[in-house]
Ligand SMILES: [Fe+2]
């Protein structure tokens with residue numbers, strides 16, 4: 001897919017406001033490229049078609065950035081907006097990671113991430129970043145193109161088809177946890193912004209974004225369920241092992257970002273019920289990977305990662321979120 005820009009935007013916007021110059025592939029064209037489509041393939045293509053038709057990227061001109069009390073909104077939720085904007089904008093790097101990790105992905109995966117997911121998430125990031133700048137904060141500093149050595153090694157191994165299926169499972173599990181976290185966080189942010197009577201922001205920024213996340217979650221869930229039945233015992237075992245040692249909260253790629261995530265959890269009111277939130281984030285993962293361990297509410301590595309993020313936030317020197325902040 002070739003991207004073009006309208007030439008009227010700054011550097012960052014120009015990079016992100018890509019639009020497909022090719023016609024969007026229709027269901028039949030995608031299915032024709034799938035060797036022998038299964039019922040899961042058909043459902044996935046239908047799902048992505050529906051997302052493409054019903055959820056175009058949020059028009060940037062549709063947002064009302066009018067804020068009644070910018071200082072209060074900035075103090076309370078500025079760091080949350082920054083975290084979300086960064087993670088959303090990092091989809092550029094995520095696509096590079098995907099092309100590294102999945103040298104030969106199913107057609108429907110490519111259709112989803114290139115034609116639907118990337119443009120939608122990019123607009124989420126641009127809108128949230130513009131909002132924080134409107135509030136007087138510096139723009140987010142996303143890592144757009146630096147892929148870790150670990151992922152490059154995994155991508156090398158994924159040239160073996162049976163190993164690529166393990167990596168695909170990890171990709172779908174990560175996608176589920178990420179999108180579920182996004183749904184939860186945007187719901188809480190919507191409530192919080194509404195309580196501040198910032199109606200324009202709640203209705204034209206947070207609500208349209210949160211409406212687009214469940215469709216992403218559904219794509220990964222359907223994909224993971226379909227793939228689960230195809231994995232051999234050793235692939236399932238390996239997926240469990242690799243997931244256990246690699247799980248991290250969304251967007252937390254180092255200690256500082258983990259602490260930032262801890263602060264976001266606290267501000268959104270998630271820190272008192274970590275086990276509950278972890279169970280919500282990993283519900284289907286628990287079922288698909290750990291069904292044998294009956295009674296397991298949530299894998300320990302998920303709860304541990306959330307707890308550690310919170311501990312890192314508490315341990316670092318207090319950050320000034322302003323007198324009205326919910327944080328500490
Ligand atoms: Fe998003």
Ligand SMILES: [Fe+2]
Nearest residue numbers: 179182213216
């Ligand atoms: Fe999403």
